Amino acid sequence: xxxxxxxxxxxxxxxxxxxxxxxxxxxxxxxxxxxxxxxxxxxxxxxxxxxxxxxxxxxxxxxxxxxxxxxxxxxxxxxxx
Numbered sequence: 001x002x003x004x005x006x007x008x009x010x011x012x013x014x015x016x017x018x019x020x021x022x023x024x025x026x027x028x029x030x031x032x033x034x035x036x037x038x039x040x041x042x043x044x045x046x047x048x049x050x051x052x053x054x055x056x057x058x059x060x061x062x063x064x065x066x067x068x069x070x071x072x073x074x075x076x077x078x079x080x081x
Contacts, residue, residue, distance in 0.1 A: 001031075 002009040005015055012020070021028035029036050064070055 001012040001020075003012045004010075019058060021031075028048070031037075065074060
């Protein structure tokens, strides 16, 4: 794992990893338990549109915009511009 510090990606320290795991126990389980990672549901390739990169990007952005953490990105940075 890496962390962006001062414009450079540097390896995460043990304390940073401990903080990540404490704040996000679901990620800790996935990163430390390969069985939990393998148990994640994966869509079959026939259900995913791969006609072009822009369709894939739009689909990903659409799914990400539904997350509560994304609300700050849905507001225009310069609404008058």
